[in-house]
Amino acid sequence: MNHQFGHAMLEHWSLDPEILYLNHGTVGVTPNAVMHVQQQLRDEIERQPARFMLRELEHHSRTPPAHVPRVRRAADLVAAFFGVQGDDLVFVDNATTGINAVMRSLSFAKDDEIVISDLAYGAVSNTAEYVARQSQARVVRLEPPFPDTSSEAVIASFAAAISSRTKIVVLDHITASTALVLPVREIAAMCHAKGVPVLIDGAHAPGALALNIAELGVDWYVGNLHKWAFAPRSCAILWVAKERQVDLHPTVISWGLDKGFTQEFDLLGTKDPTAFLAAPAALEFMGMLNEQAMRQHNHELVWEVAHLVASRLGTRYAVPKSMTSCMATVPLPISVGSSAEDAFKLQHLLLYQHKIEVPILEVRGRLYTRLAAQVYNQISDYERLAEVLAGLV
Numbered sequence: 001m002n003h004q005f006g007h008a009m010l011e012h013w014s015l016d017p018e019i020l021y022l023n024h025g026t027v028g029v030t031p032n033a034v035m036h037v038q039q040q041l042r043d044e045i046e047r048q049p050a051r052f053m054l055r056e057l058e059h060h061s062r063t064p065p066a067h068v069p070r071v072r073r074a075a076d077l078v079a080a081f082f083g084v085q086g087d088d089l090v091f092v093d094n095a096t097t098g099i100n101a102v103m104r105s106l107s108f109a110k111d112d113e114i115v116i117s118d119l120a121y122g123a124v125s126n127t128a129e130y131v132a133r134q135s136q137a138r139v140v141r142l143e144p145p146f147p148d149t150s151s152e153a154v155i156a157s158f159a160a161a162i163s164s165r166t167k168i169v170v171l172d173h174i175t176a177s178t179a180l181v182l183p184v185r186e187i188a189a190m191c192h193a194k195g196v197p198v199l200i201d202g203a204h205a206p207g208a209l210a211l212n213i214a215e216l217g218v219d220w221y222v223g224n225l226h227k228w229a230f231a232p233r234s235c236a237i238l239w240v241a242k243e244r245q246v247d248l249h250p251t252v253i254s255w256g257l258d259k260g261f262t263q264e265f266d267l268l269g270t271k272d273p274t275a276f277l278a279a280p281a282a283l284e285f286m287g288m289l290n291e292q293a294m295r296q297h298n299h300e301l302v303w304e305v306a307h308l309v310a311s312r313l314g315t316r317y318a319v320p321k322s323m324t325s326c327m328a329t330v331p332l333p334i335s336v337g338s339s340a341e342d343a344f345k346l347q348h349l350l351l352y353q354h355k356i357e358v359p360i361l362e363v364r365g366r367l368y369t370r371l372a373a374q375v376y377n378q379i380s381d382y383e384r385l386a387e388v389l390a391g392l393v
């Protein structure tokens with residue numbers, strides 16, 4: 001494959017050429033080659049849908065004993081890619097679903113504490129709020145330092161939030177709006193030393209970071225493959241440490257109840273399994289790009305343009321390079337506003353008047369733009385954005 005990253009790479013995607021796409025972080029884009037594999041899977045299913053869905057896809061009483069179900073074969077390949085065993089990994093529709101399965105399987109008592117940061121994704125924060133409400137537990141929301149930040153300061157902010165009542169820490173691998181790579185391994189070790197299990201929201205991590213889940217020493221890991229790992233929507237993984245698998249159930253209960261972790265999750269009613277089954281092809285596509293070269297390109301590009309955009313707007317990108325992946329959240333001048341409504345209007349204007357798709361986000365009363373860098377992006381994309389933003393502000 002051509003390793004000339006930048007606009008030459010756009011031939012591998014079906015993106016609208018009229019729009020400058022700088023939002024791979026919010027909604028990932030599936031390469032054509034992977035969509036083709038997914039279509040082949042759909043064609044295969046339609047030739048004999050009952051055989052595929054009832055006998056070949058997952059464990060079933062009708063499955064021939066020697067047959068490894070298709071979803072398990074895909075799970076094994078994906079698990080190996082992320083340094084874990086297939087028996088400990090299931091597919092889920094998205095990070096939200098995986099987080100819900102974990103949190104809603106746990107039991108909390110009155111005054112138990114769920115520790116989560118104010119930079120966590122809204123839907124995940126809502127899930128914590130919901131499960132706490134069911135049992136009069138409490139959500140403890142810490143505020144990690146941002147935009148001036150460091151790994152040490154983030155670790156200290158989590159350490160300070162843990163008490164004898166803490167029952168779980170929910171921790172982002174890469175935070176949502178603020179795109180910070182958090183020191184997951186160090187925070188998990190600190191939590192375990194205090195006897196507290198850790199759930200990682202790695203929605204952005206697969207494909208964005210060199211991810212080896214086993215090395216992180218966490219209890220549960222949820223990651224989207226439909227953002228940076230090129231899988232079709234919707235496709236995510238839930239990895240669970242052996243000792244945490246016993247009482248874990250999907251939020252939707254189906255035929256696998258009490259048949260063990262993987263069978264509980266492998267088929268939740270009749271649904272299209274092709275996004276899961278195409279996941280290995282997505283990882284192969286990443287291999288063809290040269291995974292390491294891809295990550296280096298995205299990381300170096302976003303690092304450079306974060307400073308470029310900030311300097312054009314008269315602001316400062318203060319996040320250290322070690323906490324930046326392939327996204328960077330750059331402050332906008334105060335004059336553009338401070339509310340979520342202001343952010344929405346500006347994002348709308350950029351798309352509908354200037355044909356640029358990029359998130360504008362409100363964080364703690366200040367507006368930011370979150371830049372994403374994928375192999376099809378190049379510096380001129382961000383120069384154009386900086387030009388337009390400078391004109392608007």
Ligand SMILES: Cc1ncc(COP(=O)(O)O)c(C=O)c1O
Nearest residue numbers: 094095096121175176201203224
């Ligand atoms: C940190 C984080 N967690 C969870 C999610 C939710 O992902 P999904 O919509 O695929 O469930 C997102 C989405 O962007 C996110 O940024």
